Amino acid sequence: MSKRVLTTESGAPVADNQNSASAGVGGPLLLQDQHLLEKLARFNRERIPERVVHARGSGAYGHFEVTDDVTGFTHADFLDTVGKRTEVFVRFSTVADSLGGADAVRDPRGFAVKFYTAEGNYDLVGNNTPVFFIKDPIKFPDFIHSQKRDPFTGRQEPDNVWDFWAHAPEATHQVTWLMGDRGIPASYRHMNGYGSHTYQWTNAEGEAFFVKYHFKTNQGIRCLSSEQAAEVAGQDPASHQTDLLQAIERGVHPSWTLYVQVMPAAEAADYRFNPFDLTKVWPHKDYPLRRVGRLVLDRNPDNVFAEVEQAAFSPNNFVPGIGPSPDKMLQGRLFAYADAHRYRLGVNHTQLAVNAPRATTARNYGRDGLMASNSQGRYAKNYEPNSYDGPVETGRPLSAPLAVSGWTGTHEAPQHTKDDDFFQAGELYRLMSAEERSRLVANIAGSLSQVSRDDVIEKNLAHFHAADPEYGKRVEEAVRALRED
Ligand code: HEM
Secondary structure, three states: OOOOEEOOOOOOEEEOOOOOOEEOOOOOOOOHHHHHHHHHHHOOOOOOOOOOOOOOEEEEEEEEEEOOOOOOOOOOOOOOOOOEEEEEEEEEOOOOOOOOOOOOOOOOOEEEEEEOOEEEEEEEEEEOOOOOOOHHHHHHHHHHHHOEOOOOOOOHHHHHHHHHHHHHHHHHHHHHHHHOOHHOOOOHHHHHHHHOOEEEEEOOOOOEEEEEEEEEEEEOOOOOOOOHHHHHHHHOOOOHHHHHHHHHHHHOOEEEEEEEEEEEHHHHOOOOOOOOOOOOOOOOOOOOOOEEEEEEEEEEEOOHHHHHHHOOOOOOOOOOOOOOOOHHHHHHHHHHHHHHHHHHHOHHHHHHHOOOOOOOOOOOOOOOOOOOOOOOOOOOOOOOOOOOOOOOOOOOOOOOOOOOOOOOOOOOOOOOOOOOHHHHHHHHHHHHHHHHHHHHHHHHHHHHHOOOHHHHHHHHHHHHHHHHHHHHHHHHHHHHHHHHH
């Protein structure tokens, strides 16, 4: 049969793709019209659940190349030789809105990287911000509910957004970040990416280090003002997708330089603040950036649904030499993602091309389930141990052990000497130029002044005052001026 013949899903030729089969001219349609039934039924099943957060995103393939020796800190295979290249898939995203939302909005951006390494896929699922709003995963569903559409009004509500923050002083640093100039990147190419959490690296001698990842854009940082963003979002809601797709199609390949901050594990306990607190950055003067390599994106996916919508990144996909830290948020995320994937994509989502290992093969005793397409060999046994040369464990831990002590229970994070929720928000404010501060204050006031309850406004103002007296005073004055209008 010629390649130009249209077929049904079972491969039979289709006689007519313009007219449904009917009982006589003008009569009702026939149940025997297989092509019509198949077409309508498949159409009804085209959508799958969207991601509960980061629903809207764009993806691209490329590679990561090691430029500097980091073998003193990790024995991860893909980082073990300068010049070594590893294929990657990256998905960028906005967080709060649903699939139909606009790209040019004030919102953090997701920055998720899948490294297809020879020792399995390593997923680094970060954001374009080095910190986050909360520090315990038990708050995450409440936080996200307050930022997404309200169940009654169907809109994002400033009342909910600021009510949550009124009860979360630890969010002040990230709120300052979000409301500042970097809160609306001009495109995915023009923003940095951060692993945000502290992770653990282990070297070949078994020594442990804590690390934070920084991807610095080589395109330069570019941001939009609130007014510019409103215009861009109106003209092209998919502005970030357009930019990334077209740049790569034109042969303009975006790149980022990866750096890490490295803390010897023994220094963590006595550091002046909790180094596993996701609402704080590590000052570069304490832990300078060390260059690791270069991330380049040079190929668009052939099909957005198959490769971007069905991409599944999990912070729990580690490779030998890299592991989790005791950051509570990270620990919560180690569960959340693969669980979301089983719901959103099914238990066999790791068999989809974008998610399957590329530089190695998955070999285990997991079998069957919905849409299984990988039999793992005719005589391969589906139990272990076995007498048939099936795959066996290595006996080598993937990362170094963590020492723990104490009683089980719902504890607050361990106290360090300088753990308050505000000082880094104040430092960020003081780093800004006069113009940046003015835009920050205007952005906050524009949103906070829409809140209906005075007590919620007062609690939020108290956070800005605690960060920096000038910051608090200016936001307070700007909010009052807008509410008196
Ligand atoms: C997506 C949960 C915090 C970055 C998701 C998804 C869930 C989730 C369920 C959807 C996954 C999917 O359907 O594929 C959580 C929980 C968190 C948390 C429970 C806190 C306890 C964070 C933080 C970051 C982050 C701190 C960044 C540092 C991302 C990114 C995606 C995502 C980039 C999109 C991944 C993709 O492109 O497919 N999160 N998240 N999340 N999250 Fe989180």
